[in-house]
Structures are given as C-alpha cells and as structure tokens.
C-alpha cells in the first residue's frame with residue numbers, strides 16, 4: 048500500500064490531549080453500542096467485495112469450511128485501516144458481524160475527524176483482527192478485536208465474540224449451550240469455576256477484584272463469552288476487573304466443569320468435536336510430513352545473460368479467486384514472483400499458500416493482520432511477525448526470509464524485530480497503484496512506464512483487476528527482454544544482504 052512516512056512521537060501535551068479526547072469519544076460510543084452486535088444497524092455496511100460463487104465447489108479451499116475471509120485495506124494521508132473479517136454468504140450470520148465492524152469503523156472515523164486538525168505527525172490506524180476457533184464441524188467461535196490507534200504509546204482494543212452455526216444459519220446463543228443460563232445455580236457454578244482459575248493464577252490472584260467479577264457474572268448473557276470444543280471462556284476488557292497492567296482478562300473454564308449444565312444437544316456436539324479434532328490432528332501430521340519431503344528448493348539464479356531482472360511482488364493474499372489466476376499467468380510467462388502473505392490469509396487458505404510455494408514462487412511475511420506496525424508495542428509487534436512466519440511455514444513448509452511492513456510503515460523497533468527473526472525488510476520501487484485504481488489499463492501503463500532493471504514492483508493478489516492486467520504487463524515487459532525473478536534472487540544478483548530495508 049502507500050508508502051506513508053515514518054511515525055514520530057508527538058509532544059507529550061498534544062499526545063495526552065489527543066488520547067483523552069479520543070478515548071472519551073470511543074468510550075462513549077463503544078459503550079453505548081456494546082454488545083449491540085446482535086442488533087441491526089442502519090449504517091451502510093462494509094460489505095464483502097467478493098463472493099466465491101465462481102470457485103469450483105468441490106474444492107473447499109478454506110481451512111474453516113463454510114467460512115471465508117475478507118481483508119479490506121484503506122488509507123489516506125492521515126489514517127489507515129486494515130479490516131479482516133470472516134463471512135459465510137449467509138446473511139443471518141454475516142449481518143451482525145458486519146454491523147459490529149461498521150460500528151468500529153464509524154467510531155474510528157468520527158474520532159479521526161475530531162483529531163485530524165490537531166494532529167500533525169502520526170497516522171491513526173484501525174486494525175480489526177480475527178481469531179477463529181473451531182467448536183465442531185461447521186460451528187465456529189469468531190473473536191473480533193478492533194485495535195484503535197489514535198496516538199500515544201498504545202492503542203485501545205475492543206472485542207466482540209460471535210459463535211456461529213453454519214448448518215442452522217444462525218448465531219449460537221448461551222441458552223442453546225446451557226440449560227437456563229440465567230439461573231442462580233448456573234451462575235454459582237460459573238463463579239466457582241472462575242474463582243478456581245483466579246486462585247491458581249499467580250498474576251490474577253492478587254490483582255483481580257473478585258467483587259467486580261461477581262457483579263459482571265450477574266448478567267452472564269450479556270458478557271462476552273467464547274467457546275471451543277473443550278473450553279468456555281469469559282472475557283473482560285482492560286481495567287474491567289483489575290489494573291491496566293494485567294490487560295484484558297480471559298478466563299478459560301474447562302467445559303467438563305460445566306457438564307451438568309450443558310443441554311443434551313450440546314453434549315453430543317462436544318463429543319463429536321473430540322472426534323473431529325483427532326482427525327484434523329492426524330491429517331495435519333500427514334501434511335507436515337508431505338511438505339517436508341517435497342521440500343527441495345530449486346531457486347537457482349539461472350543464466351539470463353542480459354541482466355534485465357524485475358521482481359514482481361503480490362501482497363495481502365493468498366485470495367481464493369485472484370491468486371490462482373495470477374499463478375496461471377506467471378506460469379504462462381515462466382515468471383517467478385514473491386508473495387507477501389498475511390498470516391491470517393495463510394491460516395484460512397493454507398492449500399493456496401502451499402500451491403504458491405510449490406510453483407516455485409517465494410513466500411514472504413506481510414504480518415498477520417496488516418497492522419500499521421508503528422502503532423504497536425514491542426510484544427504486539429513480535430506477535431504479528433512470528434505468528435505469520437509460523438502460519439506460512441505450517442502451510443508451505445518454507446520459512447520466510449523476507450518481510451514487508453504494511454503500508455511501508457516502519458521504525459527502529461520494526462527493523463530490530465525483523466533482524467532478530469532473520470528477515471530482510473523489502474519495500475518497493477514501483478507502485479502499481481492497483482489497490483487504488485482497480486483499473487486494467489492504468490495498472491498496465493503505471494507498471495510498464497516505471498519498471499526498469501532491478502525494479503521491485505508492488506502489486507496485490509486480492510484485486511481481480513490486478514489479475515486482469517497481469518498478462519499484458521508480462522507480455523510487454525517480456526518483449527522488452529525482462530526476466531522475472533523472486534525478491535531473494537534479485538537481492539542475490541544485486542549482492543545485497545542483511546535486514547535492509549531494500
């Protein structure tokens with residue numbers, strides 16, 4: 048995306064006032080609408096741009112059957128957004144999720160409008176992240192976290208949890224799972240389990256205010272809860288039940304501790320879940336074995352004598368509609384490229400990620416959530432980078448050695464973490480502006496007019512128009528004698544090594 052300027056700290060005064068105002072607005076807004084995720088809103092939706100109906104139905108590419116991932120990235124000179132969210136194409140399931148995203152987006156934009164006249168030297172950022180937990184076949188728990196960064200050392204995170212049932216086309220409610228979740232006996236059992244967890248946790252034992260926990264559990268139905276096949280989790284916001292230092296609190300209760308309160312239907316569901324988890328484990332072990340066996344990287348810098356090399360790079364995927372088309376075109380022109388993948392996309396579409404690597408292209412790290420890294424603290428930053436390396440390696444059997452910061456935004460901390468993880472930072476020399484124009488002829492003319500010997504070209508394999516434009520781009524540049532190599536090959540040819548940025 049755009050090459051934003053590096054972020055530099057504001058003066059303390061400006062910083063504090065910006066934070067105060069924005070926190071207040073956000074607090075009011077989000078509090079006012081909290082847990083309204085299940086109500087409908089009138090705000091115009093952030094709708095998925097793509098549906099997947101063109102994709103062959105006998106091949107389920109998503110790691111989470113029935114669930115697809117949408118990544119929406121926008122930026123101006125003063126803010127950037129990267130919004131990741133899952134969708135099913137079933138409106139009863141998708142709409143509440145989209146409504147919640149809209150609330151977060153609008154709250155962020157409102158704050159941005161308030162502060163944009165006062166701030167000068169940083170870029171606000173909204174990052175919506177997805178955690179996907181399999182409950183059982185076609186039932187998922189989706190935790191969305193909206194990270195609002197409007198200056199200061201840390202952003203503010205708001206979370207919402209959605210439990211969805213694809214077969215029944217509905218959201219799962221607490222009283223689907225538990226018998227009479229509002230009864231005193233259920234609350235008592237829950238509190239007892241929670242007490243147990245707190246007592247056995249050294250950090251929580253002395254910091255969590257159990258009275259606050261008790262109060263919150265009186266309205267358990269409106270609490271944020273999550274579910275996996277073996278645990279029921281209660282979430283508390285930062286500061287809600289303890290000091291800021293302990294952050295947001297997650298209390299994971301083993302599901303068998305609540306067994307006597309589970310409905311018959313869900314008792315069966317949890318049994319089924321065991322079987323599925325077992326099967327998945329076996330499948331994954333087999334896949335790992337396979338990918339290690341087939342791992343022989345034949346990236347040799349061959350004998351192209353004229354030295355006209357270009358590195359094409361594709362960011363933000365892999366995408367089930369667009370990436371396969373790009374792979375076909377690259378194959379046709381005997382071109383190799385580099386795919387800067389999002390860890391979250393690789394988690395959703397591991398088979399596609401593997402296909403990219405199997406065709407001899409380079410797979411590289413573009414963070415997990417497409418967060419503006421200058422908005423993160425050190426731990427958050429490490430998490431973005433390390434998780435992504437792991438997801439890509441799990442999917443492809445290859446460990447990335449290249450890293451591209453989203454929006455081209457980095458600072459000293461980013462350089463250090465990249466270096467510690469053996470990653471070179473890769474920027475670009477030609478921006479196709481494909482994310483902005485979404486127009487075949489503009490992409491074509493921008494790339495062909497600006498590409499020259501040694502160029503690194505920025506493209507995105509999430510926009511269909513990029514796939515549309517690629518054949519002509521390759522046709523023209525090939526005719527001019529260019530060869531298309533991976534970024535690592537290009538660095539090799541240029542004799543460059545180390546963390547960069549390049």
Ligand code: ZN
Pocket residue numbers: 048362363413417453454
């Ligand atoms: Zn990107």
